[in-house]
Amino acid sequence: MSIKDEKRSLVADNEPVVPLEIxxxxxxxxVVSEPSKQLYFARSFHSTKERLLVAGLAIFTCVVRLYNLSQPNEVIFDEVHFGGFASKYIKREFFFDVHPPLAKMLFAWIASFAGFDGSFEFKEIGDVYPATVPYxxxxxLAAVAGSLTVLLLYFTLRASGVRIWVALASAVCFAVExxxxxxxRYILLDAxxxxxxxxxxxxxxxxELLPTNSLQSFKYLVLTGIALGLSASAKWVGFFTIGWVGILCLWRLWFFLGDLSKPVSSTIKIAxxxxxxxxxxxxIIYVFFFYVHFQTLTNDADGAGFFSSEFRTTLEGNKIPGNVLAEVGIGSIVTIRHVGTMGGYLHSHDHQYPAGSQQQQITLYPHLDGNNEWIISLYNETEPVTSFQNLTDGTKVRLQHSITKRRLHSHDHKPPVSENSDWQKEVSCYGFDGFEGDANDDWIIEVDENLSAPGPAREHVRALETKFRLKHAMSGCYLFSHEVKLPKWGYEQQEVTCAHSGRPDLLVWYVEGNTNDFLPKEAERISYKPSSFFQKLMESHEKMxxxxxxxxxxxxxxxxxxxWPFLLRGIGYWSSKHRHVYLLGNAILWWSVSSFIGIFAMIIMFELGSWQVGKPILQDADVVNFHIQVIQYLLGFIIHIAPSFLMKRQMFLHHYLPAYYFGILAFGxxxxxxxxxxxxxxxAIGYALIFGFTASTVYFFNYYSPLAYGSLWTKDLxxxxxxxxxxDYTCDTYLDSYDEYDKIDFSASMAAPAVTSYADINALIEDESYEEVESFEAIMNKPGDKKFLDQNGNPLEPEEVERILKEQGGKIQKVEEN
Known part of the structure; x- marks a missing residue:
């Protein structure tokens, strides 16, 4: 019999579920752990009919996912971030993001291929895309990825034993989810x-369908590894998928160990x-894409401020001090960097705390700046310094801010933000012309020998190499910083306090920049050792x-x-020109999946009880396969949602989607x-009910499609x-009927700049296209003289203006007369 004839005989009945071989x-x-040949061929599609069905599914999915991608023609939601990152890749400007690089690089590559030069920066939601951006x-790219995912869901269900028409119905439901x-549909990492x-x-x-030692099974094993590497390189969620595959491998390994026809040595080799x-x-794939990431982003930029100076020295155009004087002493002008956080440099500026002492602010600032410089002097210095003097452990010094000439100071005031912490005190800059300072300006250097570089750096302070603490001489507290930001009055820079019981790693500092006129030109100089690739990789992950x-x-x-399983709320992505983009699930499918998970849990408990009292269970091949596949997919559901309950960070509905995908597979x-x-x-009745269910999901999608596509809708609908x-999407911005939209010139409104804040209105007022207008406050205080209009030319009262401002992307135009 030929191979073709053998295949025909194996798939003649087209039955994808076979009994376990015992x-x-x-x-x-x-149980024989190796799958039969019949199983593999029965779960692969060979017929012309199925190929046509898959082709139809592909066309249907592409119509749904690729429809009218040009609208909205404005930046929406996280396109601000991921479109902006694509722009930075093209310009090779270093940036920092909490996600791995692959998905962002894909958007950058396709944009670069289309000739985009990165000049558009995706700064704000509502920014109109110029013609130069291949948005x-x-x-x-995202739409094609989403379409392929639908086809993969179909193929996956077929590979796990679902019949053709049911797999097709499940895929159609997923296509319109x-x-x-x-x-x-948008420049986001999720697709x-x-x-x-x-x-x-x-x-x-x-x-799983192929003999373990066959070449074809090894091919799919390698493809699984590649796909897992790509998923982890797109988002860390991919590591949960790796964990799921690992659990299924252990599951199968258990059956291998129980298979008496398979020697233990073979099982060990397979494992x-x-x-x-x-x-x-x-x-390997994960590390490779980080290598490409670092090789691409070679230019220093603001995003590098999160990283160590050793890291930043690998970037072109960096301003990290090099060839710094090694010895630090009295009279040195220094920049002092915090070790334990990403806050950066000890910093002050000519702005006061609004409460407490109301003296000059002290912060940590991550960027190089003249306000980071401090002049070191002895605490009791009365005569001008004439020669170099080292700083050793126990030296009592004062630090004078080089620009404002005030000294680093602490006293018995509560800190500006951590005011409820009795173990912290305010740190400020204090002084005035002719003031010689007081005892609250005195700090004692304590060299940390364990953290400092071996050699002379442990004996006296050397730039870069010596790690030290600064102890306040009067109160005994230590100069301290932690990842707490000041409010806007402190420019959201990091708080600096004086701590009596702070974490040891947050009390440590070192000198980065150093100049001293008392050292000869040929004095020893020192530079950072640039980080290696693996050092950059480790530091990036620590920061991420x-x-x-x-x-x-x-x-x-x-x-x-x-x-999330109850779909209690969605996410507003964009709102403008009487339209919304709002992330909302297909409630018909969503709630069905959630209900099934609960029902299946009850079924398992009932079956366990039946088994305990001796009743037979899992006798039918379809029932056995149903249990195996659903348990495996629900393990994926649990693995992908459970970590979310442990996270303390912001969480959004879209974080549920990987788990939800496994839930849809189980529901299939x-x-x-x-x-x-x-x-x-x-x-026939069963298929009719499934057809009705599929039709209801399609109807739901069609009804709510204006929220996905950002298209026109009526207020009543x-x-x-x-x-x-x-x-909680707003219905008030929709018009009462579709006929009313015909009166609006959307082409004109599309070119209008987005107004999202009072500052933006003030910027519009100063724009040349607005004639002889007063300040926003003056206009709003005289509504009878001058008014703002909506897109229809209707006057807006002050309350309406305020409401529109709260909606991202609201558009306001101003006219001179009523």
């Missing part, structure tokens, strides 16, 4: 991430190969972890993980068992759509 061993029966092509449509996760799941499911491929390949963990500020659209098996077990003898109070 053999009798010398002592006990055992439609960049969005197309509003949340996935929304994330795959590429979901594509790589879906590819990882599919490749591993195909691997070693899997571990090498599924951990080694992703790690720390910043990610500290994203704790409240956000208007944040939500708790416990609310629920639909399959519904038809092929519950309605086994009346499949919008208000009827708000099933839950947490679906």
């Amino acid at each position: 053999k009798q061993g010398p002592v006990r029966p055992f 439609v092509l960049m969005r197309s 509003n949340s996935f449509v929304t994330i795959s 590429p991430l979901m594509l790589f996760i879906a590819a990882s799941v599919y490749c591993f499911k195909k691997y 070693a190969v899997k571990g090498t491929v599924l951990l080694g390949i992703p790690m 972890w720390k910043i990610n963990k500290n994203l704790v500020e409240s956000h208007v659209y944040e939500s708790l993980p416990s609310s 098996h629920a639909l399959d068992i519904f038809v092929n077990y519950i309605f086994r003898n009346k499949k 919008c208000q009827k759509s708000q099933w839950l109070s947490g679906w």
Whole structure:
């Protein structure tokens, strides 16, 4: 029999579920761990009919995902960040982000391919895209990724035993899942991430269908490793997918150990190969893309301020001091850097605290600046310094700010932000012309020998090499800083205090910049040793972890993980010109998935109880496969959502989508068992019910599509759509009927600048296109003389102006007369 004939015979019945093969061993029966040939061919598509169905699914998905990508023609939501990062890649300007680089680089590569020079910086939500920005092509990347994810879901369901029509229905439901449509239309990381996760799941499911030692199974194992590496390189969520694959490998390894036909040595070899491929390949890919990231971003920029000076010296155009005088002494003009945080340099400026002592502010500032410079003198200096004198452990000094001439000072006042901490005191700059200082200006140097470089740096203060603490002589507290920001009056720079019981690592400082006129020109000089690639890699991850963990500020659209399965609220992405983009899931599918998870948990508990009392369970091949696949996919669901409950950072609905994808895969098996077990003898009814369910998800998507596409809607339809109070998109901006939109010249309004704050209105007032206008406050105080108009030319009262300002991207035009 030829190979073709063998394949035809294996797939003749087109049955993708076969009973487990159980053999009798010398002592006990055992499950044969290797899949049969029949299983692989039955779960692959070979027929012309199925190919046509997949082609139809692809066309349908592309229509849904690629529709009208040019609108809105403004920057929305996190396009500010990820479009901006693409711009920086093209200009090779270093930036910092909490996510790995791959997905951002994909957008940069496609934009560069289209000729984008990076001049548009994606600064604000609502900025209109100029013709020079290939934003439609960049969005197309996300849309194509989203479309491929739909096809992969279909192939994955087929590979795990779902019948053709049920897999197709599940894929159609996924194709019109509003949340996935929304994330795959814009320059966001989620669509590429979901594509790589879906590819990882599919490749591993195909691997499970093949004989372990076959070349084809090794091919899919390698492809799984590549897909896992790509997913981890797009977002750290990909590491959860690696964990899921690892658990499934342990699951299968358990059956290998129980398979009496398979020697233990073979199982150990298989485990070693899997571990090498599924951990080694992703790690190589992950590191490789960081290497490309560092090789691309070679120019120093503001984003480098988060990193150490050793890191920054590897960037072109950096202003990190080099060839610095090694010896620090009395009369040195120095910059002092904090070791324990990313805050940067000890800094002061000619602005006062609004409370407390109301003396000059002391902060940490991450950028190089003249206000970082301090002059070192002895605490009791009465005569001018005439020669160089080292600073040793125990030296009592004063630090005078080189620009304002005030001295570093502490006293018994509460700190400006950490005012409830009894163990911290305010640090300020104090002094005036002719004032010689007082005892509260005195600080004692304590050299930390353990942290300082070996040799003379432990005996006296040397730039870069000596790590030291500054002890306040009067009170005994130590100069301290932590990751607490001052309010806007302190320019959101990092708070500096004097701490009696601060963490030891937050009390340590070192001198970076150093000049001293009493040292000869040939005096020893020192520079930072540039970081190696692996040092940069480790430092980047340390900063990514720390910043990610500290994203704790409240956000208007944040939500708790416990609310995600219930779709209690969405996320506002953009609002302008009577339109919204709002991330909202397809409630029909969303709530069905959540309900199924709860029902399945109850089924498992009931079955465990039945098994305990001796009743037979899992006798049918379809039921066995249903349990295996659903448990595996729900493990993926749990692995991808559980860490969210441990995170203290801001959380949003889109963080649920990777877990939700696994939930949809499990739900696909629920639909399959519904038809092929519950309605086994009346499949026509089962398929009719599934068709009705699919039609309802399509209807829901179509009704709510204006929120995904940012298209026109009516106020009445919008208000009827708000099933839950947490679906907090604004309906008031929509007009009462579609006919009213015909009266609006959208081409003119599209060119209007976005107004999102009072400062923006003031900027518009100063613009040449507005004639002889007064300040915003004056206009608003005289509404009878001058008014703002909406896009329809209708006057706006002050209250309406304020409301529009609160909506991102609201447009306001001003006219001279009523």
